[in-house]
Amino acid sequence: MPYERSNIAAMSGYMPGEQPAGDRLVKLNTNENPYPPCDAVMAVLRDFPAQRLRRYPSPTAAGFRQVAAAMHGLSPENVVPVNGGDELLRLVITTFVEPGRPIAMAEPSYSLYPVLAQIHGSPMVRIPLADDWSLPRDLAQQVLEAGAKLLFLVNPHAPSGALTDVAALAELAAALRNSAVLVVDEAYVDFVEPALKHDAVALVRRLDNVVLLRTMSKGYSLAGLRFGYGLGAASLIEPMLAKTRDSYNTDAIAQALAQAALMHRDAAARTWAAVRSERDGLTAALRQRGFNVPPSQSNFLLAAVPQKAGGGPADPPTARRIFESLKARQVYVRYFDQDRLRDKLRITIGTPAENAALLDALDAALKE
Numbered sequence: 001m002p003y004e005r006s007n008i009a010a011m012s013g014y015m016p017g018e019q020p021a022g023d024r025l026v027k028l029n030t031n032e033n034p035y036p037p038c039d040a041v042m043a044v045l046r047d048f049p050a051q052r053l054r055r056y057p058s059p060t061a062a063g064f065r066q067v068a069a070a071m072h073g074l075s076p077e078n079v080v081p082v083n084g085g086d087e088l089l090r091l092v093i094t095t096f097v098e099p100g101r102p103i104a105m106a107e108p109s110y111s112l113y114p115v116l117a118q119i120h121g122s123p124m125v126r127i128p129l130a131d132d133w134s135l136p137r138d139l140a141q142q143v144l145e146a147g148a149k150l151l152f153l154v155n156p157h158a159p160s161g162a163l164t165d166v167a168a169l170a171e172l173a174a175a176l177r178n179s180a181v182l183v184v185d186e187a188y189v190d191f192v193e194p195a196l197k198h199d200a201v202a203l204v205r206r207l208d209n210v211v212l213l214r215t216m217s218k219g220y221s222l223a224g225l226r227f228g229y230g231l232g233a234a235s236l237i238e239p240m241l242a243k244t245r246d247s248y249n250t251d252a253i254a255q256a257l258a259q260a261a262l263m264h265r266d267a268a269a270r271t272w273a274a275v276r277s278e279r280d281g282l283t284a285a286l287r288q289r290g291f292n293v294p295p296s297q298s299n300f301l302l303a304a305v306p307q308k309a310g311g312g313p314a315d316p317p318t319a320r321r322i323f324e325s326l327k328a329r330q331v332y333v334r335y336f337d338q339d340r341l342r343d344k345l346r347i348t349i350g351t352p353a354e355n356a357a358l359l360d361a362l363d364a365a366l367k368e
């Protein structure tokens with residue numbers, strides 16, 4: 001007899017991207033920053049005092065929260081620290097959704113959302129994005145009609161890189177107010193073109209039903225560290241900070257390194273500029289080879305494989321074949337075997353050398 005809850009027995013779990021070992025391969029499959037964490041962060045790690053390991057850390061990451069709050073023009077009560085952004089996704093479900101009540105997401109999107117809903121015992125309402133990956137006009141209405149308590153949006157969108165502007169998010173959140181919490185997963189927001197002046201933090205000050213997810217994993221080159229944070233109205237953050245979070249959910253080393261990373265944001269920002277510049281170059285190079293690549297505000301591109309001669313869409317297996325062929329050449333990208341994505345590859349922006357290696361391998365694969 002299985003001892004698991006029936007919903008756990010019935011589910012299959014999150015399938016992470018491959019994490020192959022080895023330094024020789026070109027790893028463009030899980031959206032890591034291709035540049036190392038900054039020197040100031042590495043110095044904190046190197047000089048970390050033994051005494052601070054012996055003792056428990058600040059349970060609420062007080063030092064980090066102060067720095068994060070100042071950076072965003074908020075107060076510490078608007079900030080909840082988490083052991084990687086993924087923990088925040090679980091926390092918002094635990095905190096705001098009665099088990100069994102529906103949760104909504106725009107589709108396609110981060111495949112962890114439905115897994116977390118299954119663990120919670122909640123049905124997932126999947127609302128398709130428009131053809132250009134923008135939000136459907138009746139999104140709020142669909143969420144309300146389904147009776148969902150929570151809506152997950154990732155912005156910039158994964159896996160396309162499309163950006164929804166703050167005015168549209170504000171309108172959506174206002175329509176959901178008093179019914180549902182809007183979670184804007186900003187895992188990739190650091191890579192948005194600065195000239196766009198995109199800043200969703202303003203929503204947190206005006207609306208009591210918006211939670212923003214931030215992570216140190218992508219923008220700050222610290223995916224191995226496991227540290228992220230949520231931003232929201234104090235009334236939304238308080239139950240997560242005081243009740244539903246594990247008592248010491250972030251460790252002393254992660255708190256110190258994350259704090260140093262924010263204090264030296266300028267160094268990280270130089271890597272974002274480099275990624276944006278490579279993003280432009282790689283987009284152009286892929287388009288030149290016949291891929292259809294929508295503009296991305298993130299650190300990855302979603303590239304539809306070239307159409308067949310004569311103008312018809314490529315065979316669905318073509319993208320998978322190219323994916324396998326790249327892998328055989330030690331170049332890892334991501335392939336999603338799901339609707340609307342079977343003819344596409346998601347490619348993380350690498351260093352100039354990595355992107356050149358990708359293009360070489362791609363040229364070879366396309367000739368096969």
Ligand SMILES: *Cc1c(COP(=O)(O)O)cnc(C)c1O
Pocket residue numbers: 031083084085086087110154158185187214215216217218223226227228
């Ligand atoms: C990477 C990512 C996160 C958070 O990742 P962590 O490493 O857990 O901080 C959240 N959402 C999306 C869409 C991501 O790609």
